[in-house]
Amino acid sequence: MKLSASILATQITGLSKTLPELDKDQIDYVHIDVMDGNFVPQISFGEAVTKEIGNFTSIPLDVHLMVKNPESEVPKYYSLKPEFITFHAETTNFGIRLVDEIHSNNIKAGVAINPGTSIESISNLLPYIDLLLIMTVDPGFYGQKFVKHGLEKIKKAKELLKGSNTLLEVDGGVNAENIVFLHKAGVNICVAGSSIFGNGMPNKNASVLKQLTK
Numbered sequence: 001m002k003l004s005a006s007i008l009a010t011q012i013t014g015l016s017k018t019l020p021e022l023d024k025d026q027i028d029y030v031h032i033d034v035m036d037g038n039f040v041p042q043i044s045f046g047e048a049v050t051k052e053i054g055n056f057t058s059i060p061l062d063v064h065l066m067v068k069n070p071e072s073e074v075p076k077y078y079s080l081k082p083e084f085i086t087f088h089a090e091t092t093n094f095g096i097r098l099v100d101e102i103h104s105n106n107i108k109a110g111v112a113i114n115p116g117t118s119i120e121s122i123s124n125l126l127p128y129i130d131l132l133l134i135m136t137v138d139p140g141f142y143g144q145k146f147v148k149h150g151l152e153k154i155k156k157a158k159e160l161l162k163g164s165n166t167l168l169e170v171d172g173g174v175n176a177e178n179i180v181f182l183h184k185a186g187v188n189i190c191v192a193g194s195s196i197f198g199n200g201m202p203n204k205n206a207s208v209l210k211q212l213t214k
C-alpha cells in the first residue's frame with residue numbers, strides 16, 4: 001500500500017523545512033488539499049503554493065481539488081506536473097471531458113466522492129479514470145473521524161473496480177487502527193494527515209503505518 005501525506009495537517013509556514021525532510025521510502029505522494037471556500041467553506045491554498053511545494057520536494061504530488069468549477073481550476077495545475085489531479089464528481093456534469101483533458105496533459109486523472117455520494121452515481125465514469133478517491137470524512141478539515149459506512153463503501157468500490165487498473169484511494173480519518181482493514185479491503189493509496197504530521201515525526205509515523213500494511 002502507498003501513503004499520501006496530507007500537508008493540510010502540518011504547519012504551513014514550516015513547509016520549507018518539513019518538505020525536504022520527508023523520506024520518500026516511507027511517503028509515496030505529497031497530498032495537496034486545494035479548497036476554494038465554495039465547494040467547501042474553507043480556503044487552503046492554490047496553484048502558487050502548490051508550485052512552491054513542488055520546489056521543496058521530489059516526492060510526486062497528489063493534487064486533491066475541493067473546488068467548484070473544476071473546468072477552470074484543473075488547468076492551473078498542468079504545468080506543475082503532479083502525479084494525479086483529482087476533482088470531485090459533485091462539481092461537474094462533464095467528468096469524461098475533463099478526464100480526457102487531464103490525460104492529454106500526460107497526468108493521471110482522479111475522481112473523488114464525498115461520503116454522501118454513492119459509488120453507483122459515478123459508475124459510468126469509472127472506466128475513464130486512473131484513481132477513485134473515496135472520502136471517508138466530509139471534506140474541509142483534517143483530524144476528523146472515519147465515517148461509519150466507510151469500509152462498506154470501499155468494499156463496494158473494489159467490487160465495481162474488479163478487473164480494471166483504476167487505483168483506489170481513501171482520504172479522511174486514516175490511522176494506525178484502521179489502516180490494516182483498509183489494506184485488507186484492497187485500498188491502494190491511503191491519505192493520512194494527522195496520523196502522519198500529528199506529533200512532528202512524519203517519517204516515523206509513516207513507517208509505522210507502512211509496517212502495519214506489510
Ligand code: DX5
Nearest residue numbers: 139140142143172173193194
Ligand atoms: C479533508 C482532506 C484530507 C485531510 C486528511 O478535507 O481532503 O486530505 O487533510 O486529514 P486526516 O488524515 O487528518 O483526516
Ligand code: ZN
Nearest residue numbers: 033064171191
Ligand atoms: Zn484530501
